[in-house]
Amino acid sequence: xxTILAAVALTLAAAxxxxxxxxxxxxxxxxxGIFTFTSGPAAAYGMPGRNAAELIIDQINEDGGIGGxxxxxxxxxxxxxxxxxxxxxxxxxxxxxxxxxxAALSSGNCMALAPIADQxxxxxxxxxxxxxxxxxxxxxPYVFRPNSSTVPEFVAYAAYxxxxxxxxxxxxxxxPDYAFGHDAAQIFTAAMKAFNPDVExxxxxxxxxxxxxxxxxxxxxxxxxPDIIFSNLWGGDLENFVRQxxxxxxxxxxxxxxxxxxxxxxxxxxxxxxxxxxxxxxxWNSPDAQDNEAAQAFAEAYHGKFGEWPVFPGMKMANTILxxxxxxxxxxxxxxxxxxxxxxxxxxxxIEAETLTGTVTVREDHDGLVDQIVGVTTGGGDKxxxxxxxxxxxSDITPPVGADPIEWVSTLTPEFAAGLPAPGSYE
Amino acid sequence: xxxxxxxxxxxxAFATIPVAFPWLAFVFTxxxxxxxxxxxxxxxxxxxxxxxxxxxxxxxxxxxxxxxSQGAGVDLxxxxxxxxAAISGVAGLLxxxxxxxxxxxxxxxLNLAVSMVGYTLLSKLYNVTGGTDGLAIAxxxxxxxxxxxxAFEHLLLYGGLGLAVVVCIVAHxxxxxxMGEALSAVETNEIRLEYLGIAVPRVLLFAYxxxxxxxxxxxxxxxxxxxxxxxxxxxxxxxxxxxxxxVLGGIGGVVGPFIGATFMESVRxxxxxxxxxxxxxIIGAGLLIVxxxxxxxLYGLIERIGGRRDGQ
Numbered sequence: 001x002x003t004i005l006a007a008v009a010l011t012l013a014a015a016x017x018x019x020x021x022x023x024x025x026x027x028x029x030x031x032x033g034i035f036t037f038t039s040g041p042a043a044a045y046g047m048p049g050r051n052a053a054e055l056i057i058d059q060i061n062e063d064g065g066i067g068g069x070x071x072x073x074x075x076x077x078x079x080x081x082x083x084x085x086x087x088x089x090x091x092x093x094x095x096x097x098x099x100x101x102x103a104a105l106s107s108g109n110c111m112a113l114a115p116i117a118d119q120x121x122x123x124x125x126x127x128x129x130x131x132x133x134x135x136x137x138x139x140x141p142y143v144f145r146p147n148s149s150t151v152p153e154f155v156a157y158a159a160y161x162x163x164x165x166x167x168x169x170x171x172x173x174x175x176p177d178y179a180f181g182h183d184a185a186q187i188f189t190a191a192m193k194a195f196n197p198d199v200e201x202x203x204x205x206x207x208x209x210x211x212x213x214x215x216x217x218x219x220x221x222x223x224x225x226p227d228i229i230f231s232n233l234w235g236g237d238l239e240n241f242v243r244q245x246x247x248x249x250x251x252x253x254x255x256x257x258x259x260x261x262x263x264x265x266x267x268x269x270x271x272x273x274x275x276x277x278x279x280x281x282x283x284w285n286s287p288d289a290q291d292n293e294a295a296q297a298f299a300e301a302y303h304g305k306f307g308e309w310p311v312f313p314g315m316k317m318a319n320t321i322l323x324x325x326x327x328x329x330x331x332x333x334x335x336x337x338x339x340x341x342x343x344x345x346x347x348x349x350x351i352e353a354e355t356l357t358g359t360v361t362v363r364e365d366h367d368g369l370v371d372q373i374v375g376v377t378t379g380g381g382d383k384x385x386x387x388x389x390x391x392x393x394x395s396d397i398t399p400p401v402g403a404d405p406i407e408w409v410s411t412l413t414p415e416f417a418a419g420l421p422a423p424g425s426y427e
Numbered sequence: 428x429x430x431x432x433x434x435x436x437x438x439x440a441f442a443t444i445p446v447a448f449p450w451l452a453f454v455f456t457x458x459x460x461x462x463x464x465x466x467x468x469x470x471x472x473x474x475x476x477x478x479x480x481x482x483x484x485x486x487x488x489x490x491x492x493x494x495x496s497q498g499a500g501v502d503l504x505x506x507x508x509x510x511x512a513a514i515s516g517v518a519g520l521l522x523x524x525x526x527x528x529x530x531x532x533x534x535x536x537l538n539l540a541v542s543m544v545g546y547t548l549l550s551k552l553y554n555v556t557g558g559t560d561g562l563a564i565a566x567x568x569x570x571x572x573x574x575x576x577x578a579f580e581h582l583l584l585y586g587g588l589g590l591a592v593v594v595c596i597v598a599h600x601x602x603x604x605x606m607g608e609a610l611s612a613v614e615t616n617e618i619r620l621e622y623l624g625i626a627v628p629r630v631l632l633f634a635y636x637x638x639x640x641x642x643x644x645x646x647x648x649x650x651x652x653x654x655x656x657x658x659x660x661x662x663x664x665x666x667x668x669x670x671x672x673x674v675l676g677g678i679g680g681v682v683g684p685f686i687g688a689t690f691m692e693s694v695r696x697x698x699x700x701x702x703x704x705x706x707x708x709i710i711g712a713g714l715l716i717v718x719x720x721x722x723x724x725l726y727g728l729i730e731r732i733g734g735r736r737d738g739q
Contacts, residue, residue: 077703083457086653091450108560112655119576131560178559
């Protein structure tokens with residue numbers, strides 16, 4: 001029913017737009033393949049992405065589309081598994097119905113799709129996959145990531161902790177048991193040790209994804225008496241962990257850092273002072289986003305349509321689609337007509353795009369520079385909000401082009417952390 | 428005779444459909460990969476042994492290609508395939524040595540357990556296997572020629588189809604040989620077989636190694652077609668899918684698993700296209716229909732048209 005309504009709204013909205021000036025050779029429709037999880041446990045992040053994509057595409061189409069061309073999305077469920085995702089990507093790229101891909105949520109799927117995008121010469125803009133391995137030792141001429149990777153994301157948390165809790169020495173880590181969790185543990189530990197050589201890891205736990213009970217893990221963490229508990233659990237796991245850990249008093253005895261905590265603010269009661277963030281700058285209620293009318297309108301519309309405020313995976317998706325839109329517009333301006341594929345690639349390869357929540361720059365290795373927002377919970381309120389925020393410039397905390405990301409982390413110094421924006425500096 | 432004709436027509440259709448719908452070429456290559464593995468499962472099913480762990484050998488085949496391609500720098504197609512078959516065969520021998528002592532639910536569960544150990548190792552040995560992010564596989568060269576990706580994909584599809592025909596003939600001969608016929612005897616009355624002087628463990632071990640090799644070849648084709656492999660290949664859902672494909676296609680004949688794989692992958696592709704929100708319900712419904720109305724699997728249809736083979 002919702003889709004029918006949306007389709008009707010879309011047709012009605014698109015009708016008056018046709019009169020607008022379109023560049024020469026502009027098609028009526030621009031096919032966009034959008035890959036996200038709409039089934040399985042990862043849908044906890046995939047569905048906000050899908051919802052945000054529907055909403056932002058409706059908004060863009062109401063405003064006349066991209067250069068007069070209406071975006072026609074085709075959604076592909078990553079929940080069908082790796083080979084199904086690859087198969088759908090090939091089909092959509094092959095039958096000519098799609099001009100650009102926005103893919104994917106899972107890092108494994110991104111890495112599987114990247115070589116295929118190159119092979120099929122299909123522009124692919126990634127919206128979430130944050131593995132630092134995507135462009136490591138591999139050039140992908142057709143793949144762009146206008147988002148951050150695990151290294152700046154978790155270095156930002158270490159920098160925040162180094163300034164916010166300078167005396168913290170004992171850290172405990174509880175992350176999901178797959179590449180994302182292990183990468184985050186390695187990067188956070190390396191950065192913490194670089195910022196303070198006295199830091200020691202007193203517990204490192206990787207519970208299986210979908211674990212209903214974290215009781216053993218919580219006991220082990222409590223027994224290790226850590227100063228800092230770091231976690232990049234997400235989705236249902238994060239909610240379960242928060243409920244069980246707060247009942248056992250972990251939030252009172254240690255400073256907890258929940259890297260993906262913003263996405264749980266509306267679902268569980270987090271006490272005041274928990275360090276949380278958004279893996280990037282995609283927080284719709286940040287000072288920059290509050291000054292941005294489009295961001296506020298988007299958040300209100302999202303709240304109206306889906307009954308909750310957008311979480312950061314949704315903002316990432318909306319921002320990524322806006323990057324694609326701007327790339328097309330720059331390419332149209334450059335070419336004076338509807339751009340060829342090469343002209344679109346050229347526009348994407350050095351784009352500096354305004355998103356709803358900030359600015360993103362794509363550098364020569366096609367990786368993105370995005371700011372990182374970290375803050376602490378306020379302990380309530382009717383809208384998700386953060387206090388004591390810091391906004392770390394993407395260019396400062398992203399490894400330089402060509403550097404081995406993990407080695408780069410170990411070259412950081414305490415002075416580096418001290419030179420970064422302080423907690424509370426972003427108001 | 429009529430049966431052979433039908434099978435010939437099916438092979439011809441399989442070869443020509445991707446010409447008309449180029450995107451199906453990839454799906455059909457996966458069909459072959461799954462078909463090989465499901466044939467392995469089907470051979471064991473003849474002895475009444477359900478393996479919910481053959482994804483392990485599928486993954487071993489795939490990761491053999493992955494390690495050769497990324498770690499050892501061997502980017503030659505034929506050595507990669509041979510190595511995948513050999514290593515999954517050796518793994519099948521090692522695992523099979525104690526598996527053949529078990530029957531029924533114990534056999535099923537032990538296979539499941541061993542494959543889940545394999546899955547966990549593939550996910551945990553991050554520095555060797557790339558963890559859940561997986562390994563990328565470069566396009567290999569063939570007989571000294573460097574092919575474009577497109578040409579390689581055609582080769583994989585039609586070469587794979589040729590291989591499938593050869594393997595089917597060999598498997599058919601095997602199933603008609605005393606060693607193969609002994610498999611169904613294991614299911615009906617194992618003790619009688621022992622009295623006839625046939626060593627049941629040897630019969631089963633031979634079948635187990637053969638089925639592991641088939642799964643390994645399937646995994647290698649999967650890896651080469653997709654170009655990226657993850658530990659999910661060894662997960663129990665992949666094993667379950669292989670059993671389903673085998674049962675769906677029917678274990679009455681060696682082409683059954685390939686027919687089952689074609690059905691499964693086609694339904695999955697079309698469900699993903701035309702009903703992206705409910706694709707999993709459609710697959711489930713499709714399976715139920717086949718299981719309810721075609722107890723001998725899709726191959727049972729061919730048997731019915733071609734006349735029952737009871738007399739042979």
